Amino acid sequence: MEHIPLNFPFLAAALLVGISFYIIIFKKNLIKLIMGIAMMASGVNLFLVALGYRAGGNAPIYTDVPEGPMVLPVPQALTLTSIVINVAVLALMLTIVIHIYRHTGSLDSEKSRKMKG
Amino acid sequence: MLSKIVRTVANQLIVFILIFGLYVIAHGHLTPGGGFQGGAVIVSGVVMLLVAFSSKELKKSLRERVLSIMESTGALIFVALAFAGIGTAFFYNLLVGTPIFGRIPAPGPNPGDFWTGGVIPLMNLAVGLKVVAGLSAVVLALALFASGEEVEE
């Protein structure tokens, strides 16, 4: 576990963000676009938590902690905020998709381009 | 509305979920957890009740007026606690050293003491209240809309 080859957790986070880029550029269904945005949020959260890991570290809480170094606490605080904000924005996006479906009658992003009436 | 067995089990389980969620909120300054995490646990208990009973039954107990008052109270208490130490700085921890919640723990690893933490346990309670009221209102509104009811005033 000393030197994980090629930084494997960062590679997994970059893979998640790359796949979600492909979904957002090439797919037309609105529900698939929202799923792509949620996948990008997961990739960014994984990247933030993997940034602050110290080899052989424990959780940064002083209640009954065993001996050894501690993991960095600031990236964990940023991930907490990011998860809550993603939940709120995802709920708002789904409500707007309900409105678009009632207004135009289809879930295609090409048909809801005109902004009239 | 699901069968009688599911309704009875859900009635019994909601008590334990509520106690566990309040434990995670209240001990947020000693163990991993805090306001946001405990609030999410309680909201998952509310979703379990929403699935077992239909949303028309739950609308009689969780009125929208009560949820709105709870959420605004949580936000106002959070901002009031942030403004309480305005003599030195915004968000100043002014309860360190006083006998309420202000004891300084022994340095290094130690078994936790409950009356530590400064102004942080009170902020945990305010944020927990806000998250529970907000997210359960959103879930209730979406379920009522999907079953074709009138979302009340």
Next chain:
Amino acid sequence: MRKVVGLILLLVLVAFLVWGVLLIHPFGYPPSDMDDYIIDNAQEQTANNNVVASVVFDYRGFDTLGEATILFTAVTGVLLLLRTLKRREESS
């Protein structure tokens, strides 16, 4: 035409991501000057055993204020949009 432009954009973005992964610090040994100060001094300055909670509510409390505002705004927006939809559907 649209597919060609999309493909070029995707290749540029993936190239940026891979270049970033190759240039980052090795996994497990991060540079940590600010976090060493926070871990050493959090117990006496904030009188708290939980360093993550004291970072969220004391050292970086302003971010938590912004997040509470976003939660409030999103909940208000969802409840408002669902109400308008029911009234318009019943009157048309």
